[in-house]
Amino acid sequence: MDTLLNRYRNITVLLLVIFAQLVLLAYQVKNERDVRIIRMWAVTAVTPVARSIEFVRDGVTNFTGSYLFLKDAHEENGRMHKELSRLKLENQYLKNELATADRAQALSALQAHTPSRMAAARVVGTATGGNSKAVFVDRGTVAGVEKGMAVVTPDGIVGKVLAVYPTASLVLLVTDSVFAAGVVSQKNHVRGVLKGSGYGNCRVDYVPPEEKVEVGEWFYTSGDDRIFPKGMPAGKITAVRPGSPFQEILVDPSGTEKGLEEVLIVLQAVHQEIPDGKSTGADAPVYLAPPPPAAPDAENPSAGSPTGPAATATGTEADRLRERYKEIGDAQHHRFGEGVPGSKPPDFNLKVERPTPPGGTNPAAQTANSAPPVAGGPTTRAGTSPTPPPRTSVAPPAGARPAPPASTQPAAAPRQ
């Protein structure tokens, strides 16, 4: 007996090990229960290491960028180049700060203005396996994360929480082949199921051929899956092919297209309305710019203006400049375009007095300061809209940078 066991020892051990793992696997599959203890050990062991590596990488990058390169420039180029490098570095720093602030602002704006309760998290690793589309984020049960919660960014849905550990969570991305979520199209409210392809894009299944969907149209979460709150952008249609019994619809997921660094975990979902089909979609929110300051002429309000006072109040910077030059020319009895080359030009520094509107304030500027930005709505020129712009579910970001004074320069659309 001993001889027999010795002779087949290797194969016996192999079969035993495989059998043990098969039992482990069968236990998980049949009972749909996970062996949490092993995973918890592994994730808890790996997450701090991943965080440490990320910390070191960040530090090395900062050190290299902020010190070594600057030091080389200082030694090579002297004081002037040092000054130039300092300014360049400062500029880069401010750009980075701006980009970071914008990203954080977008996240905090979404967090603050969406009715859902969310927790910010950072991606610290990917799940093993070449075909798997799953990442680890640095928030777990300690932060109130639970299995099945939705994970989003301001651009759209990212995935859902597949497993939770004390300090980390495993998030299944929308692009994974086993991911599924209920979605509804923007225009005709066609319902379907968003599924990952296992690569970079997704598809929407179960849309009958008679339903009309178009390339470029957006899909939003429908809330049917009870995971994602209704009204979150899911992705834009890139291709629609007829099929039987269902159409083949390919979708470019919007939440993952810019890469994943910071995400929001939806702790408590609240449904929102699907944006109007006429809007341009989540990729191009349009803000209603406040009207530029008006420069009315007391004697002839419509003088120099092709369309009268309304156009004066809503003209561009070029329109206002043109009107100012015309006033200067009129004051000096100069007619533009008639003098020969070399003749005396008018004094453009001449101050032409303008009457102050009653009350001492600029009504257009007041309107400019009070006009709310509108996201997701149709492009509307300020001042020409007969009715106030409709409010949508996306409110102006909290803590957004204040708009420049309307009396000094035309307000620009806020950064996205």
Next chain:
Amino acid sequence: MNYSDNRLLIGSRRESPISRFRAWILFVVPLAAILFQVYMPLFFTFLAYLELPLIVTVYFALVRRSPIGGLTIGALVGLAQDSLSKNPLGMFGITKTLVGYIAASIGMSLDVEHPLIRLLLGFFFYVLHQFVFWLLTRGLLGQQVSFQTQRTLVLGVLNAVVAVTLFHFLDKLKVRA
């Protein structure tokens, strides 16, 4: 360069001595391979296609030439990989157990110091690994996934090239007699 007098087959275990490593290397190298797979694809997406845990498993199984040692390291690496993936525990475990066992068995009869042999083995074990994993996914999990032959073959070549290079560096960690 002389690789066992250019012989690919060895007659007995004496002709190719068993390589030995320090214990911490057997722990640290697979751990580093798993961490690499967890962390690096965050910055370089294409690195997700490198199966470093598999390459490390194959290496230790080949050079140690012990089937029980090979299947043990395969099972441990596989289970560790499972615990950091979305799969049920055991998928990578069973796959790498088989790979470790077969690699060690092959290591007893082939000159695994030869680069060509290493290249072929790296390719063979990658394809075997993917095929067994696919079989388990379909058979045990009931997922209707297709086996992408062309993609697997291309990635097999890529992993084999990386394996040969990595094996060269891992050789330097051997304990010299």
